[in-house]
Structure formats: C-alpha cells, structure tokens
Amino acid sequence: MKPPSPAPINSSAGKPAAPEKIGAATGRQPVADRLATVAAGGQVPAEVHDLVRREPAVLEIDQFNLWYGTKQALHAVSMPIPHGKVTALVGPSGCGKSTLLRSVNRLNDLVPSVRISGDMRLNGDSIYDPRMDVIELRKRMGMVFQRPNPFPMSIYENVVYALRIDGESNRGVLDEVCETSLRGAALWDEVKDRLSDSALGLSGGQQQRLCIARAIAAEPEVLLLDEPCSALDPIATGKVEDLIQELRGRYSVLIVTHNMQQASRSSDYTAFMYLGRLIEYGPTPDIFTKPVLRETEAYVTGRFG
Amino acid sequence: MSSDPHRPRRQRSAHASLAAHGEPWVWLTGGALSLSVAMIVGLLGFIVSQGIGTFWPRPLELFEISDDRRALGEITAEEAAPDGTRRRLVRTANFEITGRHFEWLADGEVTAVTRPPQATVVERLEGGRFHGLPLRVLKGEETLAEGDQAFAEFARLHPDVRRRIRAVWQIDKQDRGILQRRLRAARLAVVSAELSDGRDTKAWQKAHADEEKQRREIDGAEQVLNEQTARLRGANEGLGFEFATAGGERVVLPLADIVRAWQPNRLSLAEKMGVYASRWGEFLSDDPREANSAGGVFPAIWGTVAMTLIMALLVAPFGVLAALYLREYASRGPLTAAVRIAINNLAGVPSIVYGAFGLGFFCYVLGGSIDSLFFRPALVADGQPTFGTGGLLWASLTLALLTLPVVIVATEEALSAVPNSMREGSYACGASKWQTIRRIVLPRALPGIMTGLILAMARGAGEVAPLMLVGVKKLALDLPIDSSFPFVHPEREFMHLAYLIYDVGFQSPNSQAAKPMVFTITFLLVAIIALLNVTAIWIRGRIKRRYVSQQF
Numbered sequence: 001m002k003p004p005s006p007a008p009i010n011s012s013a014g015k016p017a018a019p020e021k022i023g024a025a026t027g028r029q030p031v032a033d034r035l036a037t038v039a040a041g042g043q044v045p046a047e048v049h050d051l052v053r054r055e056p057a058v059l060e061i062d063q064f065n066l067w068y069g070t071k072q073a074l075h076a077v078s079m080p081i082p083h084g085k086v087t088a089l090v091g092p093s094g095c096g097k098s099t100l101l102r103s104v105n106r107l108n109d110l111v112p113s114v115r116i117s118g119d120m121r122l123n124g125d126s127i128y129d130p131r132m133d134v135i136e137l138r139k140r141m142g143m144v145f146q147r148p149n150p151f152p153m154s155i156y157e158n159v160v161y162a163l164r165i166d167g168e169s170n171r172g173v174l175d176e177v178c179e180t181s182l183r184g185a186a187l188w189d190e191v192k193d194r195l196s197d198s199a200l201g202l203s204g205g206q207q208q209r210l211c212i213a214r215a216i217a218a219e220p221e222v223l224l225l226d227e228p229c230s231a232l233d234p235i236a237t238g239k240v241e242d243l244i245q246e247l248r249g250r251y252s253v254l255i256v257t258h259n260m261q262q263a264s265r266s267s268d269y270t271a272f273m274y275l276g277r278l279i280e281y282g283p284t285p286d287i288f289t290k291p292v293l294r295e296t297e298a299y300v301t302g303r304f305g
Numbered sequence: 306m307s308s309d310p311h312r313p314r315r316q317r318s319a320h321a322s323l324a325a326h327g328e329p330w331v332w333l334t335g336g337a338l339s340l341s342v343a344m345i346v347g348l349l350g351f352i353v354s355q356g357i358g359t360f361w362p363r364p365l366e367l368f369e370i371s372d373d374r375r376a377l378g379e380i381t382a383e384e385a386a387p388d389g390t391r392r393r394l395v396r397t398a399n400f401e402i403t404g405r406h407f408e409w410l411a412d413g414e415v416t417a418v419t420r421p422p423q424a425t426v427v428e429r430l431e432g433g434r435f436h437g438l439p440l441r442v443l444k445g446e447e448t449l450a451e452g453d454q455a456f457a458e459f460a461r462l463h464p465d466v467r468r469r470i471r472a473v474w475q476i477d478k479q480d481r482g483i484l485q486r487r488l489r490a491a492r493l494a495v496v497s498a499e500l501s502d503g504r505d506t507k508a509w510q511k512a513h514a515d516e517e518k519q520r521r522e523i524d525g526a527e528q529v530l531n532e533q534t535a536r537l538r539g540a541n542e543g544l545g546f547e548f549a550t551a552g553g554e555r556v557v558l559p560l561a562d563i564v565r566a567w568q569p570n571r572l573s574l575a576e577k578m579g580v581y582a583s584r585w586g587e588f589l590s591d592d593p594r595e596a597n598s599a600g601g602v603f604p605a606i607w608g609t610v611a612m613t614l615i616m617a618l619l620v621a622p623f624g625v626l627a628a629l630y631l632r633e634y635a636s637r638g639p640l641t642a643a644v645r646i647a648i649n650n651l652a653g654v655p656s657i658v659y660g661a662f663g664l665g666f667f668c669y670v671l672g673g674s675i676d677s678l679f680f681r682p683a684l685v686a687d688g689q690p691t692f693g694t695g696g697l698l699w700a701s702l703t704l705a706l707l708t709l710p711v712v713i714v715a716t717e718e719a720l721s722a723v724p725n726s727m728r729e730g731s732y733a734c735g736a737s738k739w740q741t742i743r744r745i746v747l748p749r750a751l752p753g754i755m756t757g758l759i760l761a762m763a764r765g766a767g768e769v770a771p772l773m774l775v776g777v778k779k780l781a782l783d784l785p786i787d788s789s790f791p792f793v794h795p796e797r798e799f800m801h802l803a804y805l806i807y808d809v810g811f812q813s814p815n816s817q818a819a820k821p822m823v824f825t826i827t828f829l830l831v832a833i834i835a836l837l838n839v840t841a842i843w844i845r846g847r848i849k850r851r852y853v854s855q856q857f
Contacts, residue, residue, distance in 0.1 A: 105733055112636070139735030149726040152749045162734040165744070214734065224733075 034295050035304075038275050047292045048079065049282030052269055055082030058252040059104065059222055064118035066099060066108065073099050075276045076118070081222065086244060086253040088267035088284065090260065092299070096276040097256040101224050104254065105141045106134050123221060139166070142215025142251075143224040147231045148207030150199035150214075155191050158199045158210055162218035177217050184250075185213035186243050205236025212243060216251065223247065225255040229262065241266050260300055264288045272296045349831065356828030359821035360584035362569040362577050365424035365436060367551060368395065368410055369417040376408060377424055377436045377551035381817075386411060396818065398426075398434035399550055406433060407817050420570045425456065425548065428564040430594060433815060435558060437548030443557070445543040456568060459546050459560070466544060466560045469537040476530055478782075484523045484530075491516040497682040564600075588825065592782050597809050598819035602826060606833065607784050608777070608799035612701050613766045613837060615795075620705035620761055624712025625747075625754055631713070632720040633742055645717075652710035660771025663703030668694055668775060672796075691796050695776030697785040698795035703775045704768060708761035715760065719753020720746060748848075755845040759838050766834045769803040777801045779808050802830040 037044055057080035066074040074096045081087050089097040099108065106127065108114045120127040127137060139162065151158050159181050160174045168174060178195070182188040187209045191202070199210055208228055215223055225244070229237040244266045247253055257263050263270050264284060271281040272295075280287065280296040291297045298304050368376045378395040386392045392411040400406050427435040441451035442458045450458035491512075498512040544560040564587075567580045591601030635641045672692035676684050680691040692698075723746050731741040747754075769777075778798045785797045810816070810823040 107729055107732060110729070110732065135735055135737055137735075138733060141733070143730075143733035145726055145730060145733075147726055149724070149730040151727060151730065151745050153744075161731070161736075161744075165734065165736045165740045211730070214730075218735070 034279075034293070035274065038277055038279075043075065044277065044279070046078070046278040047280040047282070047296075048278075049280075049286060049292070051283050051286075052080060052082065052281055055080070055085065055269075057081060058083040058123060059254070060121040061100070061104075062119050062121065064100070064103065064120060065116060066096075066103060067115045068111070069113040073276050074103070077273075077276075077278050079271060079278055079281055081252060081254055082269060083252050084249055085268040086248050086255060086266060087269045087271065088263040089254065089256045089271050089273060090258075090263050090300070091273035091279075092304075093258075094275075095273045097273055098226050099276075100273070101143075101226050101254060101256050104222065104224055105138050105143055107143070109134060139218055140221045141224060142212075142218065142220035142222075144208070144211045144215050144226065144228045146227045148204055148211050150202070150207050150210055152200060153198070154196045155199045155202070155210065156195040159213050159217050161214055166218075181213040181217040182210075184216050184247070185209045186239065186246070187213055203236070205232050205239055208232060208236065208240055209243060212240070212247075216247070221252065223251045223253045225253060227256050227258060230258065237262075260288075260302070264300075272299060274299075352824060352827050352831060355821070355824035356826075359825040360581050360588065362426070362567055362572060362580045364420055364569050365426060366395070367419045367421050367424065368415050369419075370410065371414045371416055375551040375553075376410065377421075377438075378408070379426075381407070394817075396434075397551075398436045399556075400433050400815075402550060402552070402554060402556070406815055422571045423453070423456070423568060424570055425566055425568050427546075427548075427558060427566040428599070429558065430562050430564060433595065433599075433818065435548065435556070437550050437556065440547040440549055440555065442560075443543075443545050443547060455546070456566075459566065462544060463560060463563065463566075466541050466563075469541055470561055473534045473537050476534055480530055481527070484526055487519060488523050491519040493682040493686055496686040500681060500685065589829075593780065595815075596813060597779065597805060598813045598815055598822055602800075602802065602805060602829065604782055604784060605800035605802045605805045605826075606829070607786070608697070608781070609766060609802045609830070609833060610837075611786050612697060612704070612772075612799065612801065613762055615697065615701040616704045616708065616765045617758055617762050619701055620708050620712050620765075621754075621758055623705065624709050624757065624761075625716050627709075628713045628716035628720060629742065629747075632717050633738070633746070648710050648713050652714070655770075656707055656768055657770040657774075659703055659707045660774035663699055663706070663771060663775040664695070667699040667702050668692075668696075672696075672699060695774065695778075695798055696796040697776060697799050700772050700776040700799070703771050704765040707768065707771060708765050711761045711764060712754075712757045715757025716750070716754045719750035719757070722753060723749045752845045752849040755841060755848065759841045759845070762837055762841065763834055766837065767803055767830070769801070769807055772801055772804055777804045779804075779812075802826055802833070806830065 034044055059081035061077055061079045061081070064074055064077045065072065077096075077100060089100065091097050102108050103116065104120060104122075104127070108116075116128065118128075122137070122140060126132060151161060153161075156174075156178055157164065159178045160168070163174060163177060179188060179192075182191065187206060190206060191197075191210075199207065202210060208231075212225075212228070228244075229240050232240065241262060244253065244255065248266075248268070255263075255267065267284045269282065270284045270287040272279045272287065272291075274295070280291060280293050282292070287296060288300050291300065363379045365377055365379060368378075370376065376395060376397050378397040380393050381396050382394040384392060384394075390411055390413055392409050395408050395410055396406065397403060397408050398406060421438060423438055425437055425439050427437070429435060439455040439459070442449045442455050442462065449462075495509065495512045495516050498506070498509040502508045538561075541559075541561040545557040546560060546563065546566075547555060547557045549555055565580075565583065567576075569577070572580065588601050589606070590603050592604060593602060594600035631641060631644065635644075672690065672694065675692040676690050683689065683691050684693075727745050727749065728741055731745045736744070776798050778800060781798045781800050783794070783797055785794050785799045786792060787794070806823055806826050809819045809826065813819040
C-alpha cells in the first residue's frame with residue numbers, strides 16, 4: 001500500500017459545481033468507469049448541487065482526509081451542512097459515513113491509529129484547531145449511536161447527564177431540561193411516572209429515544225445520528241423517524257443511514273458517499289428522483305451497494 | 306439442488322465414529338462437574354458432620370475390664386486392631402489420676418459394659434474433663450446433699466458460684482485494666498517529660514507529682530477491688546462436689562472450678578439439646594481456656610472478622626485504582642503487558658513470603674518509624690514496641706497485598722466488560738475521561754469489582770502462614786476493637802480462627818481431645834467466610850439489578 005499523504009486533493013472538489021453540469025449528467029462517464037476510478041484509488045470530483053451551497057451552513061467540512069493507520073478512509077471530503085435542516089449521509093457499508101460523522105465531534109480521537117488532515121468548522125470555529133477544547137466542543141453537539149446506549153442510571157439522570165457533568169445541580173433547572181428534552185424526544189408521556197427507574201429497563205425503541213433526549217438536552221448546535229434505527233424494530237423505527245421530522249427546523253441534524261426510504265422520507269438533503277469519497281450531494285428530492293450522476297441513481301434505486 | 310423425493314434418507318452407519326453418535330462432550334464436562342461438586346460437597350459435609358457433633362452430650366459407658374480395672378468414658382472411635390480383634394478408643398478423662406485422657410480397650414479384655422445413670426461429666430476450668438459417679442456436695446466438712454440428691458443440689462448451687470466467678474473475671478479484666486492503663490499513661494507522661502525537657506525540670510516534676518498522685522489513687526481503688534474479689538471468692542470457698550472415679554478413688558472438685566456438669570445417661574432429648582446449646586453458646590461467646598482446646602473462640606471470631614473487613618477496605622481502593630490506570634489510562638504496550646504479567650505472577654508467590662515482607666517492611670520499618678516518631682516514651686519506658694511489632698493493621702495490610710492481584714485482575718476484567726458504546730456515549734455528551742470513569746464505567750463495573758473483592762476476602766480470611774509472622778497470636782484476649790478508648794487498637798495482636806485450627810490441631814498438648822474442636826473451629830470459619838461472602842453477593846445483586854440489567 002502506498003504511504004498516504006495529506007496532499008492528493010482534487011482541486012475542483014472545493015469549488016461550486018458549475019450549473020451547466022447538472023443537466024449534462026447523461027453525457028458523463030458510465031457508472032462502471034466512475035466507480036472503477038474510485039475503486040482504483042483515483043479521485044472523482046464530487047457533484048454538489050447549487051441549492052446546498054445557498055443554505056447557511058452550521059458545519060463546514062473542508063478537504064477532510066482521514067487514515068486508520070495506513071488505510072485512508074476519507075478522501076478530501078468537502079461539504080457544508082445546512083443550518084436547521086436534516087442532512088442524510090447514504091452509501092454502501094464501509095464508505096466512511098460513520099467515520100465522517102464521528103470526526104465531527106472528534107470521537108475518532110479515541111482511536112489511537114487515526115490521523116487526519118483538512119478541517120471542519122462549527123459555526124465558524126475550527127474543530128481541529130489545536131487550541132480547541134475537545135470537551136467543550138463535544139458539549140456543543142449531541143450524538144446518537146447505532147445501538148441504544150443508555151447509561152447505567154435512572155432515566156432522569158440519563159437525560160440530564162450533560163448538565164450534571166457541567167456541574168449543574170439546581171433541581172429546578174434539571175427538572176425543566178429533563179421534561180423539555182423528553183417531550184422533545186416524544187418520550188415524556190411514556191416515562192413521566194418512572195423517571196427514577198433504571199433506564200436499562202426501557203424497551204429498545206424507548207432507549208433510543210432516551211438517547212435522543214439526552215443528546216438534545218444540552219441544546220446542541222448539531223445533532224449527529226449514526227444509523228439511529230438500525231437496531232430497532234419497524235414500529236420503534238417509525239417513532240424515531242417521526243421524531244426526526246419534529247426535530248427538523250429546531251436542530252441541525254446530520255444522520256447516517258443505510259435505509260433509502262428513511263433518507264428520502266426524513267431528510268432535506270442527501271449526500272451519497274462511496275469508498276471514502278463524496279460522490280453527489282443535493283436536495284433529497286433531486287437525489288432520489290433526478291440525480292445528476294448515474295452512479296447515484298444506481299445506488300438509490302438499489303442496483304448496487 | 307432438489308433430489309429425488311422417493312430416495313430413502315441416508316442411514317447413519319453403525320461404524321461411524323463415537324462423536325457422531327451422541328454428545329461425548331456432555332458426558333465429559335458433566336462428569337468433571339459432578340466430580341468437582343462431589344469433592345466440594347464431600348469436604349464440606351465431612352467438616353460439618355464432624356464439627357456439628359462436638360458438643361453433643363454422648364453417653365458415658367462403664368467398662369469392666371478383665372484385670373479388675375474399671376473405666377468410665379465416652380466411646381470416641383472404634384476400629385479393628387492389627388490382630389483382627391476390635392478395639393474401642395474411650396475418652397476416660399481424669400488426667401490427673403490416670404495420667405492419660407484416652408485409652409484403647411480391646412473387646413477381648415472387656416467383660417461388661419453398663420451405662421450407670423448417675424455417671425457424670427464435669428468440664429473444669431483446668432485439668433481437662435472429669436468423669437465420675439457423684440457422692441455428695443459439701444461445704445467445708447459439712448455435707449449438703451448426698452446420693453441421688455447430690456447432683457440436684459449441685460445444679461442449684463452452681464449458677465451462683467459461676468456468677469461470682471464471672472464477676473471476679475470481669476473485675477480483673479475490666480476494672481483493673483482501666484487502672485493499669487491510667488497508671489501507664491501517668492508513667493509515660495513522666496518519661497515523655499524527661500525525654501523532651503530533661504530530668505528534674507518543671508514539667509518533669511509536675512508529671513512526677515501527678516504520677517505519685519495517680520499511684521495513690523489507683524492503690525486505693527485496687528484495695529477496693531481486692532476486697533470485692535476476696536468477698537466473691539470467699540462465698541465460693543469450701544463448696545465442693547465429691548465424686549468416686551471408676552477406679553474407686555474419691556475426689557473433691559471445688560465448685561468454683563467446674564464450668565458445667567451433666568449426667569448424659571439420664572438426660573432426655575430436650576435436656577441434651579440444652580447442654581448442646583449451652584456448649585455452643587460458650588464456644589461462640591467466651592474466651593478460650595486450657596491452651597485453646599476448650600472454652601470459646603470469641604476473640605478469634607472477632608479478630609478474623611475485623612481483619613478480613615479491614616483488609617477488604619484496604620485492598621479495594623488500591624486494587625481498583627491500579628486496575629483503572631492499567632485499563633483506562635495506560636497505553637497498550639510492552640510495559641503494560643509486563644506489569645500485567647508481574648501482577649499475575651504475584652498471585653503465585655507463596656503467602657509466607659508476603660508474611661516475611663510484612664514483618665520486615667510493615668512491622669519493622671513502618672511500625673518502627675511510627676514508634677520512634679510518636680511512641681518514643683512507650684519504647685523507652687517499657688522497652689516494648691507499639692506499632693513496631695505484629696498487629697491487626699500490619700496483618701490486614703499484608704493480606705491486602707496478598708489479595709491485591711485478585712482484585713486487580715477481577716477489576717480489569719470488569720472494566721473491559723463495560724461496553725465501549727457507553728464510554729463513547731459519555732464522551733459524546735462532553736464528559737471528560739474522569740467523569741466518564743466515575744459516572745459510567747465504575748458503577749457499571751461495580752458488580753465485577755465486588756466479585757474480585759469476594760474472592761479476595763475468601764482467600765484472605767482463610768490464610769494462616771503470613772499471619773503467624775505479622776500479628777496473630779495463640780492467645781490475645783484484648784480485642785483489637787473494643788469499648789475502651791480509642792476503641793480501635795490497630796497495633797494490638799489478635800487471634801484468628803485459621804491459626805487456631807493449626808494451633809489446636811497440631812500444637813495442643815491433648816490433641817486427641819482437641820480434635821473435635823478443630824472440626825468445630827473449621828466449621829465455624831467456613832460458616833463465617835460463607836456469611837461474609839453471602840453478604841457481599843447480596844450487595845452485588847442489588848447493585849447489579851440497578852446498573853447492569855440489560856434487556857434488548
């Protein structure tokens with residue numbers, strides 16, 4: 001394997017896509033060529049629709065590369081995440097969606113072999129600035145994982161965890177945050193009478209909504225959802241999707257999903273990734289009904305991946 | 306893929322290998338388990354069956370022996386002699402007369418065996434048991450009762466006699482102890498003044514005068530105590546119980562020397578249970594007597610429990626912190642691997658080595674330094690170390706060191722069993738590493754840590770060898786935790802059940818008589834360890850229900 005370098009960045013990736021390219025999709029490389037180029041380690045320019053760029057961005061990913069040891073997992077990913085919208089990351093397994101998500105709140109710092117280059121900016125603050133306090137950074141974001149991971153404590157303490165670690169002990173404040181967060185996560189009515197029970201006694205779907213309540217308790221600037229429904233049954237999935245709909249507008253949501261229907265139902269924007277590259281990124285209706293690239297169409301219609 | 310539906314299913318060949326026929330592993334694993342269970346149950350059953358019967362009053366048999374001798378005793382064992390005849394081991398007691406506690410009687414030399422109803426067993430404060438036939442109860446020269454009334458009269462008089470004896474002990478131990486401690490404190494004040502200011506200085510003279518004053522007061526108080534004890538002893542004076550031994554001698558036993566007496570051949574089942582309960586009560590709540598081979602083991606119970614609990618309190622923080630660093634902070638590498646191997650190897654070091662280390666480092670170096678810094682007057686005045694010798698604290702520390710690997714390994718296992726998703730969830734909430742460990746990892750790992758602690762306690766409570774070097778004594782009646790200020794005396798030497806087993810079983814002058822005691826003490830030790838463990842398991846269960854119950 002070639003020793004990786006932080007340099008190989010396609011110069012066109014960062015620039016706005018020219019409007020005339022959108023209509024010219026049919027005239028582009030055939031599917032196999034483009035994916036084969038990527039598979040061979042080459043670079044292809046990402047198709048970022050113009051509409052995305054017009055939105056005010058809460059998070060800006062800028063030429064982001066990431067290596068696990070010597071294996072490069074993300075290749076010069078550049079994308080803005082619009083403020084107050086739901087943005088879905090889709091792509092086949094191993095394409096780097098989760099890695100990208102975990103890079104946003106620097107959870108990958110915990111993996112010893114990870115190296116990165118490039119940057120991300122949260123409301124203008126550089127995330128990978130050496131002066132950035134990771135702890136403070138993570139407090140500005142909320143994250144929900146694939147499997148529900150409630151903490152071994154009561155429902156109440158789970159929700160107010162972020163405040164507790166900040167040293168908040170005013171019962172009034174905690175009570176209020178607990179209720180608004182649980183209401184925000186559509187869980188309040190189910191658990192309001194047993195807030196002091198162990199969170200581990202909840203059902204899987206309830207646990208996941210509890211994790212969402214925990215993530216929104218600290219009023220995050222970005223909410224990161226890493227396949228939040230992959231361990232849930234269809235009914236619980238439906239509830240969590242409804243919840244994402246309700247969160248739209250109030251929070252900026254970045255969601256990784258495997259489920260095309262979920263992405264098309266619940267997101268405003270969709271980004272398609274493949275083998276660590278961003279391939280196409282645009283408004284969800286466009287990506288699912290008239291994508292610029294054939295590869296995207298092939299993927300969202302289930303012909304590969 | 307589809308085959309002919311009419312083709313018969315392939316039959317298993319009769320020659321197929323054994324593994325194809327059934328589940329040989331079930332038999333192997335099941336067999337191993339049954340064997341282990343059988344051995345453990347067998348051992349425990351043996352201990353329990355031997356230990357539980359020690360205090361049961363067994364019948365006294367009167368043997369007529371062919372050479373016109375007679376012997377009165379309990380049958381304790383029966384076996385075939387080398388020449389094929391049967392013989393019985395009889396506990397004949399009366400050591401001061403016959404010069405032995407037990408006697409082998411061959412069936413051939415015994416002409417008759419009877420159970421005289423009036424045969425009496427007497428447990429004495431000193432000299433072991435006495436077996437005899439009661440003649441009369443006397444006070445001085447005067448006969449109070451004789452014949453069949455004698456035992457009833459004894460039973461009427463004896464409780465008061467015992468009460469007075471106990472009152473004397475109480476005065477000797479408690480009240481005189483307080484006076485002795487006061488006197489010693491005054492004496493130490495003099496020495497301390499001499500050490501700091503020098504002789505004949507003002508402070509010294511003041512301390513000296515105070516000591517003189519204390520001494521006069523204490524002498525006065527002792528006088529009072531002496532009168533009290535003399536009065537109590539006087540009331541017991543002259544009371545005696547005269548017996549005839551099987552051999553025909555007449556022996557008078559002072560009532561004050563009798564702990565209890567019973568006539569086993571006459572007892573009903575309920576009365577036997579009364580004697581049984583009374584002997585268990587003495588065993589559990591009294592001080593030992595007769596070189597620990599009789600009486601109670603209360604100081605040893607106290608010492609064992611106190612030492613085990615203090616050890617658990619000491620080992621838990623050390624072990625948990627060490628494991629936390631190893632698992633959560635230290636980076637994986639050859640150094641941590643080496644540390645881990647070293648810790649595992651520590652678990653294999655012979656325990657006597659820990660004892661030697663405890664003696665050399667804790668007692669002599671640490672204790673010696675404490676003595677020369679804080680207990681210099683005592684060192685100078687008595688020439689006796691306070692902390693610079695074996696004691697409860699040093700024994701607990703030594704055992705804490707001994708059980709440290711168990712706790713570290715168990716804690717590490719428990720920490721690594723905490724799902725990483727929980728840690729990530731906590732980090733994602735903006736928690737620092739320490740906050741994550743304190744609020745998420747430790748509570749979740751607590752049941753596993755408790756398991757390690759339970760194992761450590763079980764191992765520590767049963768350990769003998771290192772304790773012999775760092776503070777356990779054959780006899781130490783001053784409890785390490787008692788009602789006299791400052792209540793906890795970590796420097797005191799103490800008694801321990803496991804050591805008592807060794808001492809009574811192998812160091813006793815009358816080992817045959819002490820044998821049942823060994824089983825009883827073993828039974829008690831096992832029961833105490835089980836009790837400690839059950840308590841810890843119950844606590845663990847509660848924690849587990851709160852933190853770990855994972856349902857999906």
